[in-house]
Amino acid sequence: MPRMSATAPLALPPPPPVQSDWALFLDVDGCLLDFADAPEAVVVPEGLADALARLSRALGGALAFVSGRRIVQLDALFAPLRFPSAGLHGLELREAADLAHVPDAAPEALRQARDAAERIAAGYPGARVEDKGIAIALHWRAAPAARASLEATAAAALAQLPGYRLQYGNCVVELRPAHADKGQAVQRLMGATPFAGRLPVYAGDDLTDEDAFAATNALGGVSVRIGHREPTYATHTLADTAALRAWLSEAAARLGARA
Ligand SMILES: O=P(O)(O)OC[C@H]1O[C@H](O[C@H]2O[C@H](CO)[C@@H](O)[C@H](O)[C@H]2O)[C@H](O)[C@@H](O)[C@@H]1O
Numbered sequence: 273m274p275r276m277s278a279t280a281p282l283a284l285p286p287p288p289p290v291q292s293d294w295a296l297f298l299d300v301d302g303c304l305l306d307f308a309d310a311p312e313a314v315v316v317p318e319g320l321a322d323a324l325a326r327l328s329r330a331l332g333g334a335l336a337f338v339s340g341r342r343i344v345q346l347d348a349l350f351a352p353l354r355f356p357s358a359g360l361h362g363l364e365l366r367e368a369a370d371l372a373h374v375p376d377a378a379p380e381a382l383r384q385a386r387d388a389a390e391r392i393a394a395g396y397p398g399a400r401v402e403d404k405g406i407a408i409a410l411h412w413r414a415a416p417a418a419r420a421s422l423e424a425t426a427a428a429a430l431a432q433l434p435g436y437r438l439q440y441g442n443c444v445v446e447l448r449p450a451h452a453d454k455g456q457a458v459q460r461l462m463g464a465t466p467f468a469g470r471l472p473v474y475a476g477d478d479l480t481d482e483d484a485f486a487a488t489n490a491l492g493g494v495s496v497r498i499g500h501r502e503p504t505y506a507t508h509t510l511a512d513t514a515a516l517r518a519w520l521s522e523a524a525a526r527l528g529a530r531a
Contacts, residue, residue, distance in 0.1 A: 284509040287473070287496045290523030292530070294494075295334040295467040296327070297458055297484065299476030300341060300349075302442055303498045306513050309414040311341070311402050314349070320517060321350050323524040328355060330527035333466040338362070338454050340441065340480055342404050356467075358457035360407055361439060361480050363449055365457060367464040378406050382436075385429030385447060392421045406449060413443035441478045455483030462491060475516055477501065 290296065298304055301314065308314045328335040336356040337346050343359035343366055357366045386401055386408045393399035398414030399422065410422040426438055426445045437450035458474060461467045472493035474484045478501070485495035485505035497506035498516050510516050 284497065284504075284506060286510060287475075287494055287508040287519065290327070290473070290519070290527065291471070292330060292527050293470055294331060294473045295336075295462065295470035296331060297336050297338045297461070297472065297474040297488070299454075299474075299478070299481050299484075299498075300337055300339040300346065302477040303475055303481075303513060303516060304337075305349075307413065307442065309398065310400050310411070311345075311409070316349055317517065319521070321353055323517075323521045324350070324355070325353055326524040326528035327520060330524070330530070331466075331470075333368075334470050336461055336467070338457055338474070338476070338481075338484060340409070340439070340446065340478075356461065358454065358461065360404060360452075361446075361448060362452040362454045362457035362483075363406070365460055367461060367467075376406060379433065381429065381432040382406070382408060382447060385425065385433070388429070389422060389425050392425060393418060396421075407446055409441075409444050409446040411444045416443075419443075439480055441480060453483040454480055455487030458484050458487045459491075475510070 305314045338358045339346055340361045341359055343357045343364050346357050347354050356368055386403055389401045389410050393401050396415040396418035399418035400411040402409040402411060410426055412419040412422055423445050426447055429447055430436060430438055433447060435449055436447055439446040439448050458472060462472055472488045472491050474488040475496040475498060476484060477498040482505050488495045489505060489507060494508055495506040497504045497509045499512060510519060
């Protein structure tokens, strides 16, 4: 596995144009979509769903979302499209449009942690507790003052939740089962049709995407960091969500015309 740069930021190159023999894995929040103050407030920009559908067809269906969100949320955001997807940071997996692996119900200690976090969030307008079933996300994007209390609640709850881990992200800490990650999701998807035999290419922005960058690199693929977060395992970079969408739109127009 390549070493993550922990000192001076690496001058990473932009990725090459998308090729028809690639398997494309896309993170969602902060990568495909701009951040919003709350999970349900994100907007799918005009034309993005069409571009993804065209690109998916041009790649023989080898385009998947790999997200911290639940797959059901991804389907709702991009309805009526249903892409192969990994949800909950790799805990949920749907290799094809009609297949889903649904994890177990939440343990009692997680429900108690959710209730405790909701009591804290009530004191900070804008703070959010997102209930994702077997995982919860404590958000402070619109209420930075809530951060310390939410982080402390999550850390305390972790002691009562064997098999769980904290997942830090952009203005969020999550309590989630530890037994899967986005890297494992990429490995699993690459073993399935229509991904197998293609070159894996992964785009993402956050800490949870580093597992996928490392897995993609180990498979000889191309990993693309969106934004400037350091250190990273990524081998390539694009400046922001708009640059990623432009890269995908160009590919949809070029490869879609040939398909
Ligand atoms: O793996 P991703 O697709 O990037 O999902 C990671 C988390 O994304 C969402 O939270 C983030 O986006 C929100 C909407 O823009 C924003 O309000 C929040 O501050 C971000 O952390 C989502 O709500 C989480 O469940 C995902 O795990």
